[in-house]
Amino acid sequence: MGENLDCLSCYEITARLHLYIDRELNTQEIEIVQQHLTTCPHCECRFHFDMRVKRLVHDCCAIERAPQHLREKVMRIAHGEQVDIDPELAKKIKADWGGC
Known part of the structure; x- marks a missing residue:
């Protein structure tokens, strides 16, 4: 200083x-x-x-903590594991990403 x-x-x-x-x-x-x-x-x-x-x-x-099951799935995805997600949610994600 x-x-x-x-x-x-x-x-x-x-x-x-x-x-x-x-x-x-x-x-x-x-x-x-x-x-x-x-x-x-x-x-x-x-x-x-x-x-x-x-x-x-x-x-x-302060952001609310995500539910335990969601945190676990995110961690599994982060470690490269395949995770099943709700088909309706998958459609919404694809629509938001422009179908990529």
Whole structure:
């Protein structure tokens, strides 16, 4: 980074919040960000806001797990096995692919 991490401004801390939240900073950077957050109410508020947004996006956009039988068939196909599929579904797939 090349900068003195002991005196990062609010702007620089805010720029690192997503990396901090995603645990992508090194140990020294984590300590500096945490220290700044304990002494700066504005940045701490921004951190909590960003965390809430991240949780909201995760909760609203999480894809439901596929049923076990479907996951098993996909894994079998991935391993090169022949898998029977519903004839109606096969027609729809061929139609969507232009008959290829």
